[in-house]
Each structure stands twice: as structure tokens, then as C-alpha cells.
Amino acid sequence: MIERTDVTGTPLSTLPPIAVPVDAVAHSGTFKRKRRPAWRRGPALAGLIIIGVWIVVALTLPLWSPFDPLKPVADRLQEPSGAHWMGTDALGRDVFTRALWGVRISLPVATVVIAAAVLLGTIVGAIAGFFGGWLDAFLMRLVDITMAFPPILLAMAITASLGPSIRNATIAMALVWWPIYARLLRAQVVAVRQRDFVDSAVAIGASRWLILRRYLLPMSYTPVLVNATMDFGQVVLLVASLSFIGLGARPPSPEWGAMITEGATNFYQWWIAAAAGIAILTVVLAFNFVGDGLRDTFDVRDVS
Amino acid sequence: MAGFRVRSWRAALAIGTVATLALAACGSDKKSSTTTAAPSVNSGATGGSSPSSAGGTAQMSDKPLVIARSMDVNSLDPQRAYCDTCQIFMTAVYETLIGLDKDNKTLVPRLATSWTASPDQTEFTFNLDPNAKFADGTPVTSTDVKFSWERLQGLKAASSYLVSLIKSIDDSDPHVVKVTLSAPNSAFLAQVNASYLGIVNSKVAQANGATTDPNTDKAETWFLSNSAGSGPFELESYTEGSELKFKANPNYWGPNGPKFPEVDMKQTDSAVTQRQQLEQGAVDIAMQISADTAAGMSGGDINVEPVSSFNFVYLALSPGVKGGEDLTPDVRKAIREALDYDHLVDVTVGGKGKPQPSPIPNGFAGTDGLAAPAQNLDDAKKLLAGKTYTFDATFPSINVYGVDFSTAMQEVQSELKNVGITLNLNPVEISVWADKIGGDGIPVTMLYFAPDHTDSSQYVQYFGLVDNSQWVTWGKVPADPTQNEQLSKAFATQDETARAQVYNGLAQKMIDDQIIIPIVNPDLFLASRSDIQGMHYSACCNLDLAQLSRS
């Protein structure tokens, strides 16, 4: 099984199941909780800004795009210049423009994958955690089996079976990702389920579905949120990886992974791969920063 | 607070690691050289005599020849192989009766010392060289020729079309081969020169399961690790996706023997990697350098030379397959007229190539006077009458003759968009593509072709709408009786000028059919280390390994 960790590498299983605001912590020894200095918030804030910029770009790009990402507009394989900030590619298309347009593929795909994974995982995990018994055992075995495979291999296998395309790659990734959330939700639900107020609710006759929906789920969303944010970056990387191998986006789609493949073919024209690589990097870093910040905010262990 | 002291064992370990890495990076340079290092010289026992590019006066090198190539081998069975790499293989391992001189036109003796043709071009007699021997020492006889060509006919592989007109072969005299054709064929001698008509040792082959009947033949697997030919090289080993190894034939009987103890063809997918390996001195020859990649190559140790070739890359439209129903003659004509051919030459090969009017390449008989393909957007739009079309375009994601298919197809897609035709590009591995084209077929796709021999008939037989042509099969279109008739006429015509005229008519017909639209006729970049002699583009055989030597 993959040992899920957060960005700092702390295994999730070592974290207590219920997320509690940090103020309530008593730490051993003489370590005093200092008020978080301003610079500490920096990375998370920077991350939010970067993501915000990318989202704005993704939404508004057709209005102000410098060039058409699919049309050749200049001489081929030109070095970066004033007219073309990241030069042109093998067909004469503007590389900077294509890198920008790539976000309109990566972000929506990542959103769909995470949303689907969270949805499916939540349902499965909540059911397993709440109802227990053979259902729990069966569903968790399913989770274990899926998580036993290296995610990229499983995604490759499924995409190859279904036929390479960005749509099938999205399906494959969702299928690979949901078990993580199932486990997470189940742990949350199991922990909360044991609390007194749940017994009381059952005693007064509230239906189990109501309890699940009204109480347990809202209390579980925090780790899901943290994980989903950090996963965003990983999913963007996975999409790019699948496209790089040739199992994802089809040409002439300006998907970042596919652009890096083109960059490998035109190795000495370094700007083609550089543009896409930097784009991926900024997005993934931004999500990692934000996830880091979220984790620190909601977590017990403050490690500043 | 104390500083970070080096005496910590952890630090020592870390520094040790870094030191090892640094040492390794600067370390032994004996095996790999940089672009500035001189290539290693042939340190053979004999003093270097000046090598000539022809014949046996060149010295046998003591080091293997290493070739970087992206291989497209479909089989190493001599009667099943049909691919560009197979041409190299067949020429090196299995000899043909007739060879081709360096001018790519003149037929010269090889296994046959002389030959005659009957006036009506239906009976051909070949006199075999009595000295000709297979690698195992047994003589090459007419029985071997008979077996080889009948097996080629019988197995009905892609190369079978070359012997489709053979009716019978008489091997009563072990040194004379008498071939009778079912119809006149003026191209027969050229076809005999094709590498696929190489002769296999019939006894050895049959002992390992080879027959002339596809239902009983079992030898294909054996041929993957063994060879039974008379050529200057033998098959040492083949690892698919990795390497094709030849070893010198110690019993080679002919005048132009192997000059390397071993030839290693290493699978190298990209032009960039091939360039890097060539510049480093890691390989001697890089076979698929593209124009873009060649642009930056320089230095005294390597020779990069563009030569014009007969190879070409083409777009194929298949109206008869699922998804291709909308490929009516008008739509096909619109596609042909929508493309900007000069720009395509620029995009695919950086200008180092030419457009090509018909599937018969520039320089072959019948191509004089054909109108160059021209872009005519207005007419194209008129033909489409405002309707938009979408076609599936699955193509092999390969890089052939310096043309990156993905780039080329994206350019084609972009140009066709101008007239309202949308191509859904789907690059796949060539094996996956081969399965698809042989199965359901593909409406719009791209492929390549190198000549099998020097006669124009091969192009009609492969591309034209004649019985059993490859594209009649793949495109699922009916044959055109007129073209069948014209092909037979060409075969029957002896006079070269008259024949050329018939081919000219056929070429024009193929242009009008618009099934095959040639995209570019690229120059071939011969890229090798400067100590390699004998690099030459062969119109039948791609690269003749026996002509290569190291100075």
C-alpha cells in the first residue's frame, strides 16, 4: 500500500484522525507556540496568488491570447525574441502562447480527476467506515488492491486498454486516485463515529444516512481539502507524464507533457521544453505551497 | 552554537559521495570521447594501406561497425521481410542474382554471371557463378533459386508482388536458372535485383521448417536468430527494439567481401540521440539524421552530406474504409489542392527536399513533364461547397527520412483546416498502426516508401489501382481495369522510351485518383564518422554494408 504522506513527508497515518485547530495543542517540553511570523505565511500566499493568476489566465485567455496556439505564425524553430518570448516550435507556432493554453487542459482535467476521486472515495469510505462489517472489509480490500499498484503503471495500463486519449487518461487517473480518499474518509468516519453524540442521535431515532450526511461528513472535510489541494499538483504532473509517454493528449493539443515530448524531439531548441516545464513547475509548486500552508494551519504538529 | 564540523560521520559520508560523483564525472575518458577528441584509429596489426571505396583492397577493420538506426523490421525471414531495414539486412546476408552499380542504374553480375531474355520478355535464363557458395560452404544452385522464389510467391508476403508473374522455374541444370513468366515483363531483371529476391540455402531452410506453402511453413521463428545466405555477412543475433547484429561471413566467395568482423545496428529512436552518439564517437553511422538535426552538426570527425534520394513520404486517403465514406473524388481533390507543398517541404525537412507530383518518384521513368503539385485554395473551397468534414487520422509516430510524422501531420492538419477539413490526429506505435491499417483501415494516414528496385512498375504495383496493390487492399477500393491493362502493356513494352510513356500515363492516372498524395521527397543525410568510407545511397538496397570500410 502506498503510505500516504503530506508534502513534508510525514506519513498521514501518524497524524491523529481528527483535525483540530492548532491552538488546542499542548506540546511536551518547553516548546512554546510562537505566533507565526509573517514570512511563514509567505509561501502559501504566493502559492494562492500564482494559482489565482493561472485560473484567470485559463478563463480569459481566448480574449487576449497573443497568438493562435494551433496556427503557425512565424518561421520555425526561432529562438526566444521580443516578438516571441519563448520562440517558435517545429511548425512555427508561438511557444509562449501554447504554454499558456496548456493550462486550459491541465487545470480542468485535474479538477475533474480530483472531484471524481473525492466523490467516489468519499462515498466508498463513508459507507465502509460507517456501516462496518463485511461491507467495510470488502471495500477496503478493493482499496488495498488498487493502491498496491504503482499509480503510474496502473494509469498507463488502463489508458492503453481504453485507447489513448485525454478523456481516457482522465478516467484512468480518477480510477487510480479514488482509493486514497476512500481510506481517508473511512478513517475520519471511524473516529467520529465513536463519539457520544452519534450514539445520542441514534438513540433519538435519527436515520444513519442523516447522521452521515449532517454530522460526520462536514467534520471530515478538512483533511480532504488539504489532501485535494496537494493532490492537484500531483495530478497535473501525472497528466503531463501520461501525455509525455504518448498516452494522453493528442496533437496538436498544447498540453504541457506533449510539448515536452516535442521539446525532446527538438532537443537543441531548448525553449520548447523549457516553456512547458516552467509552466508545470509554477502550478505544482503553487499547489504544494498552498497545501503546505493548509496543513500547517489545520494540523496538530507545528514545525516552525 | 558550534559550526557544522566536518568530523561528523554523516558529513564524511556525504562528502565522500559527492567526491565519488565528482571523480566519476571527471574520471576515465577512455571509452567515450567528446566532440573535440579525435576518433580512435584502426590499430590493426597491418600497416594501413590506403583504402579504396570499392572492392577487396580495403583492410578488414578490427573493430565492429556500429550503426544507429530506428529499425522497422517486420521479419528476418528472407521471404517475408519487407521494410527499409530489411533491405539492408537482405543485401548483406542473402545475395541476389543481379546487383546494382553505384550509378543506381546499371545492372551488374552477382550470383549470376550473365543472363538473357527472350524477345517477348517471357523467358529469362540466368547463368549462376560456379564459385558462388553459401556461408556454410555449400554451392549456390538453381534449386536454391527455385525454392527461394517459389517460397516468395507462395507465402504471399508483402514482397510477393515482385514475383507475381513467375509461372515456372526450371532447375534441371544446377548452374542455370530458366524462368518462365505468365506474361511479358520487361521489368523482370530489375525485380531480380530487388533485395527481397535474395537466395536462401534451400536445404538448410527446409531442414528448419521452411516450405513454399504458408499453411505448413514454420521457419519464421528460426530465421529470427539464424540465417542461411551467401552474402558477405550472416545474422549474429536480433533483439527486437534493441539491436540487430551481423557477423562477417568467413567463407564469403565474392570479390567484395566484408570489411568489418561485426556490424551492430543499434535501435536508436530519435534523430537527436543518433546525432549525439555520432558526435561522441559512440556510433560510426547515424542513419536517420533529419535536416533540423543536421543543421547544428559540425566538426572534423564527422561527415554529414545531403544527397538526393528516391524516398518519399506520402498521405494516403482510403475512401473504402469505415470513416472514409466522405472521401469522394471531389473531397480528395480538395485535400490535394489545399496543401501548400513548398511550405510542407520547409516544415518537414527544412527545405532539403522536393515536392513530388505522383507516387512515382522524381528521376524514375515516366515522371518527366508531370505538373508539380500546386496549392489552389479557391478551387479546393469550391469543391467542398461550404461543407465541413472530419476524418480520423491515425498515423505511425515515427521519424523516417528525417521527417517527423507528428510534425508533418500537424502541419497537414493545420493546412486542411483552412478549407474546413478537420483531421483528428492519433499517433500510435507502428505495430499498432500496422494492425489497424490491415484491419479496419484508416481514412487518412501517412506512410513512407523507399524503392525496391530501379523500375517504375513497383510504384504502380504498390500504389496504383491495380489488382492486389497494397493500397487497393488497405484503402478497400476497387482496382481500375484501365490501370491493370496499362501495367501489362508497360511490362510488355521493351523500348524504354515507349515504356516511359506508358508509365507517364499511369502516373497521371494515379495523380488523378488522389488516393496517394506525396508530401515530400526528402534528401537523405549520409552521416558518418570521417574515417568511414563507402557511404552511398542505393536505389535498391538502402545501404550496402559490404561497401563500407574504415580507413
Add this chain to the structure above:
Amino acid sequence: MPFLLLGIISAIFVVSRLTPADPLVSIVGERNLGNPEIVAAAKARWGLDQSIPVQYVKYMKNVLKGDFGTSFTTRRPVLSDLWDRLPATLELTLFALFIGVVGGLTLGVLAARKRNTVVDHGARFFALLGSSLPWFWSGLVFLYIFYARLHWLPGPGRFDPRATPPARITGFYTVDSLLHGDIDAYWDSLRHLILPAVVLGWAVVGIVSRLVRASLLDEFSMEYVRVARAMGMRERTVVNQHALRNALLPTITIVGFSFAYLITGAVLVETVFSWPGLGSYAVEASRKLDFPAIIGVSALGALAFLLTNLVTDVAYAIADPRIRLS
């Protein structure tokens, strides 16, 4: 554990029958469909003309025997292919793990000791970069800088194409060349290892250093550290001989996790560096729709994951006296 294995095999059976096409195609390949002998042999071996449950049982039996079918492209048993290519991947990932762990430890200790200084932030950013960079991209960038432009290191591949690699004893070129006494070969294979291992290892440096830093800082807040410092013990001793020992415990888990992570990364890095290991085998198989190979590699990957977890659990148990004594 055995249930999990069963589950994995069942999962891959499902995936192998997922293809929209006829399962026969996914076992023999479309090209061989016309060959009656191959088709008949495949049908017998895998029970394809029988019902699904029978197929499943046959499949299970075959897999437990080690028969994953025959690869379309290499035409050899998938198991042989896997066996051939395993050492290449192992050599790379182990070397990367070594670089990652050593680098991560060093950086983590450094960051903890110089907490909240520029050094600390630099180290943390470096670590974060490691887990944010797409490995195939950083591989290309490294190749471009260190190979194409600076010529400091050799290019893609395990070995000089002109030379013959050492004959296989372990399959590790470095080890085998030493065993054969061939120092040149040793240096050549080591030099080829550096770039891909650094690319892979960088991510591990990230994970390990951050964990070490966090754990160390935790330890620093403990009573015994204050006491030791008050007693005048040198900082170096405090850190290396006391705090680090305790901080290392969670690191063991992370090393196990990192190894699993590296297996994933190997898929992409091997492609960029033309490294003939399991990762590039998986990529080629996926591109060529060589289903027996895809399934074989996935199963092996799952096995590797399982084994890594097992080893990690055992190592953790050995290392943590609390677990041992409980």
C-alpha cells in the same frame, strides 16, 4: 498478504479483459490472429474458448506458475523480459535512493541546525523543488546542460554503445565490472548512472530532508536535549549521537516509501535516458499495446510495492526498541 496477492492477480485479470477488443487479441496480438497454430496454443493455455470463471482459474494457475504470457514485441515470455530488465531498474533506483537518503539526511540536519536562517529556507526550497519538478523534464534539462552543452557526463544509455557491457552476474553494471576486475567499465557505468540517479534522487532528497528536519526539531524541543545542552555537551554530540538517533525512526518508513516512489519515477526517467529497465519496458509496452507485457510489469510493480512495505515494517520493528519490547 496472500489475499492481497490474490486480489492483485484478479485485478490484473480484470484489466486484461477490459479491452474493448477480443481478449484473444490482447494475448496473441492482432498480427498473429491469422496464425492458427499460435491461436490454438493461446486458447489452450488461457482457456479462451471457455467461460470466464474457467478462464480466471486458468489465468490464476498460469500466473502463480510465473507464466504471464508472451510479449508481442519481443516474442519471449514476459517473465524473461522482466528478469532481463530488472537489474537495470534496481541499479538505478538503489543508487538514486542512496543519493536521496544521504543528501536528504545531510540537508535535513543542516536545515534543523540552522533553523530559520537563509540556509534553512534554501534547503527547504530545494527540497520542495525536488517533489514539484516533472522528472522527465528535469531529466531533459540535466541532459541538455551537463551532456549536450558542458560535456561533463555521458548521454543517455547505461554504457558506451561501442563497448561491451560486463557479462551478467548480478546485472548491475557497476558491481559486475568490479567483479570482473574491469575498472574502465566500472567508471563508464558509474558515469552513466549519475544523471538519471540524481534526477530521481532529488525528489527523495526533498522528502527525506523535510522529514529529518521536522523530526529533529521535534527532538530539540524535548527535555533531554535541554538537559544535555545545559550540561555543556557539544552541539555536534547532542545532534548526532542523541537527537538524530531518535529522529531517524520515522525516516525508515520514509525510505521505504521513497523506494516505492522511485519505482514510479523510474518509468519516466528511464524513458528520457534510454535506460533499458522495467520503466521503459512498461512505456514501450503501453505504446505498443503489448498487453501481456503491460500486465506483467504492473504485477511486478505491485509486488515491489508490497515487498517494500513489508521490509519497511520489519526494519521499523527492529529499529524501534519500543515495538520490540512491547
